[in-house]
Amino acid sequence: MKKFIALMLAVLVLAGCMAGCAKKKETLTIYTWEGMFPQEVLDAFTKETGIEINYAVFDTDETMLAKLEAAKGGDYDLVIADDYIIEMAINEGLVQKLDKSKIKNIDSINPVYQKQFYDPTDEYTVPYGAGVQTIVYDPSKVTVDIKGYADLWDESLKDSIGIIANYRVINGMALKVLGKSYNTENAEEIEAAGAKLNELAPNIRLIKDDNLQDDLLSGEISAAVMYTSQVTMAKLENPDLKVVYPVEGIGFGIMGAFIPSKAPNADAAHKFIDYILDAKNSAACFEYLGYYCTTKTADELIADEYKDFLTLPADFDASKTEMIENVSAEISELHDKVFTEFKSLCE
Amino acid sequence: MKKKKAAGNGAFKWFVMPIYLFTLFFVIGPLIYMVILSFLEREETWGVTNTFTFGNYLSIFDPIYLKTFAESLRLALISTVLVAFFGYVFGYFMAKLKPRMRKMMMMLLMIPFWTNSLIRLYGWIIIFRANGTLDSVLMAIGLIKEPLKLLYTYPAVVVGMIYALIPFMILSVYSSVEKMDWHLVEAARDLGATPAKAFWTVTFRLTLPGLLTGIILTFVPSMGLFFIADILGGNKVVLVGNLIQEQLMKVHNWPFAAALSVVLMLIMTVMIWAYRKIAKADELEARL
Numbered sequence: 001m002k003k004f005i006a007l008m009l010a011v012l013v014l015a016g017c018m019a020g021c022a023k024k025k026e027t028l029t030i031y032t033w034e035g036m037f038p039q040e041v042l043d044a045f046t047k048e049t050g051i052e053i054n055y056a057v058f059d060t061d062e063t064m065l066a067k068l069e070a071a072k073g074g075d076y077d078l079v080i081a082d083d084y085i086i087e088m089a090i091n092e093g094l095v096q097k098l099d100k101s102k103i104k105n106i107d108s109i110n111p112v113y114q115k116q117f118y119d120p121t122d123e124y125t126v127p128y129g130a131g132v133q134t135i136v137y138d139p140s141k142v143t144v145d146i147k148g149y150a151d152l153w154d155e156s157l158k159d160s161i162g163i164i165a166n167y168r169v170i171n172g173m174a175l176k177v178l179g180k181s182y183n184t185e186n187a188e189e190i191e192a193a194g195a196k197l198n199e200l201a202p203n204i205r206l207i208k209d210d211n212l213q214d215d216l217l218s219g220e221i222s223a224a225v226m227y228t229s230q231v232t233m234a235k236l237e238n239p240d241l242k243v244v245y246p247v248e249g250i251g252f253g254i255m256g257a258f259i260p261s262k263a264p265n266a267d268a269a270h271k272f273i274d275y276i277l278d279a280k281n282s283a284a285c286f287e288y289l290g291y292y293c294t295t296k297t298a299d300e301l302i303a304d305e306y307k308d309f310l311t312l313p314a315d316f317d318a319s320k321t322e323m324i325e326n327v328s329a330e331i332s333e334l335h336d337k338v339f340t341e342f343k344s345l346c347e
Numbered sequence: 348m349k350k351k352k353a354a355g356n357g358a359f360k361w362f363v364m365p366i367y368l369f370t371l372f373f374v375i376g377p378l379i380y381m382v383i384l385s386f387l388e389r390e391e392t393w394g395v396t397n398t399f400t401f402g403n404y405l406s407i408f409d410p411i412y413l414k415t416f417a418e419s420l421r422l423a424l425i426s427t428v429l430v431a432f433f434g435y436v437f438g439y440f441m442a443k444l445k446p447r448m449r450k451m452m453m454m455l456l457m458i459p460f461w462t463n464s465l466i467r468l469y470g471w472i473i474i475f476r477a478n479g480t481l482d483s484v485l486m487a488i489g490l491i492k493e494p495l496k497l498l499y500t501y502p503a504v505v506v507g508m509i510y511a512l513i514p515f516m517i518l519s520v521y522s523s524v525e526k527m528d529w530h531l532v533e534a535a536r537d538l539g540a541t542p543a544k545a546f547w548t549v550t551f552r553l554t555l556p557g558l559l560t561g562i563i564l565t566f567v568p569s570m571g572l573f574f575i576a577d578i579l580g581g582n583k584v585v586l587v588g589n590l591i592q593e594q595l596m597k598v599h600n601w602p603f604a605a606a607l608s609v610v611l612m613l614i615m616t617v618m619i620w621a622y623r624k625i626a627k628a629d630e631l632e633a634r635l
Contacts, residue, residue: 062599167597208582220477220496220499329389329390336593343585344583347584
């Protein structure tokens with residue numbers, strides 16, 4: 001028996017060496033949320049380039065930045081995260097400039113999503129998907145014709161609205177109704193928005209970030225303010241739902257891909273960026289992801305059933321959008337206070 | 348005597364050491380870290396600066412935040428009272444069952460614990476949601492015509508709290524009822540006490556320690572079970588736990604989150620201390 005175990009151990013050691021001693025394959029370490037790419041696209045990339053993909057996941061932007069700080073901009077080759085956190089990462093010097101000569105598809109990007117606050121000259125990032133917070137409602141249950149945020153205050157919607165739990169988005173909704181900016185640093189304007197928001201409390205049935213679409217589909221709520229990916233899922237399940245671009249204008253959130261300053265394999269990262277900017281690959285990615293397609297050339301390839309909510313409407317007016325940017329700590333605390341008060345008024 | 352000596356020898360110390368070290372590193376260490384954090388100023392993005400301040404504690408006195416403390420206490424009190432009532436009745440009758448049945452009951456109580464509490468809470472969503480199990484049953488027997496809006500309400504949160512906490516109450520009441528000397532009840536009955544009077548003067552007094560342990564075991568966690576308010580209350584019941592989580596994860600105001608935690612712990616300590624004082628007085632009265 002002992003001999004047998006010894007033999008097995010020897011085999012194991014040998015096998016371990018064979019795996020380890022073999023010529024090391026080129027790898028690309030992507031660091032992003034779970035489920036950002038369809039597996040077929042990743043596999044096809046490996047097949048085409050021979051570069052193995054190592055997919056590391058984080059659950060919040062903050063975790064990503066903390067890890068990247070700890071690694072001093074190393075460890076990861078490509079990171080995809082939200083706009084505001086990219087701004088912080090760039091300011092901390094954790095991002096390297098893109099070598100655009102290596103990205104031949106760079107012109108496929110939809111200019112609407114470029115030159116944004118986090119990267120005003122497009123030196124560091126390539127957008128990968130955008131989200132807006134739209135209103136979705138079930139016309140069979142709602143009697144008002146919802147055109148914008150202000151209609152959510154209607155009394156007929158008592159106890160029937162679900163909203164996401166992002167306080168900047170929800171306070172921003174009230175700010176927009178009052179005709180103010182999402183990013184105002186004026187405390188009085190935020191307090192006024194808070195007072196306005198408190199009047200919405202009786203209509204609120206549910207506040208949550210995850211899977212809000214389920215409650216809309218099950219009939220628990222009849223109208224909702226939710227993220228693009230949730231809208232996509234809700235619409236696919238129930239095409240009768242109505243999606244509204246609020247007349248007050250909308251806030252965009254953009255996810256961007258960047259290469260950390262000390263990425264071990266920046267070359268592979270460039271190749272990957274170029275690969276996903278290809279119209280066909282891009283369309284496959286966005287149909288899977290359910291966010292707004294940021295690749296202009298992919299728009300026409302997106303299947304009709306998705307087109308409504310993955311591409312911008314023809315009459316889209318970029319001047320009416322405003323991105324939610326970082327505000328000072330003091331203002332961010334005020335936002336939270338306003339939102340906490342609002343939440344405790346909902347019952 | 349011999350036993351005490353054994354407790355003092357070297358081998359014993361070595362067995363206890365890991366627990367000591369564990370407590371030191373993972374309980375006391377983080378506690379000290381948290382207290383220090385609560386006196387520092389936050390940085391613009393997140394993290395902290397090395398500036399000393401009382402500001403974090405002062406902000407707690409904002410009426411909006413004070414309200415969350417009141418809300419937490421209210422929910423904890425409501426849940427504890429309900430759990431004490433139902434748990435006591437259950438534990439009492441369980442202890443009076445035949446041994447075989449008792450074992451069965453114990454199994455039935457323990458089995459749900461093998462599943463993660465979050466998953467069990469999602470089970471309640473299926474029961475409560477519009478056209479869910481409860482609605483279908485009530486509609487089938489004709490009690491209601493339209494789905495009740497049960498999910499995301501205060502009662503739903505209370506039910507979730509009771510569900511999560513009641514086993515602790517049942518087990519501690521059960522163990523004290525089981526240990527009780529029933530001859531004392533018989534004696535009381537022989538001396539002419541009605542069943543109700545015998546229960547109140549003998550059984551209840553003797554099982555009080557179990558009930559009191561159960562209350563502490565229920566009340567302490569009920570202040571912190573923020574995810575129940577999240578999942579079953581649709582985020583509308585804002586407890587201190589929710590506030591702390593939000594300060595950490597969304598506002599990135601770590602020092603304020605730490606200050607909130609310190610205050611929460613202080614409140615709990617004072618309440619448990621006061622509670623023990625009162626409970627001891629009760630026990631003395633019972634003996635007289």
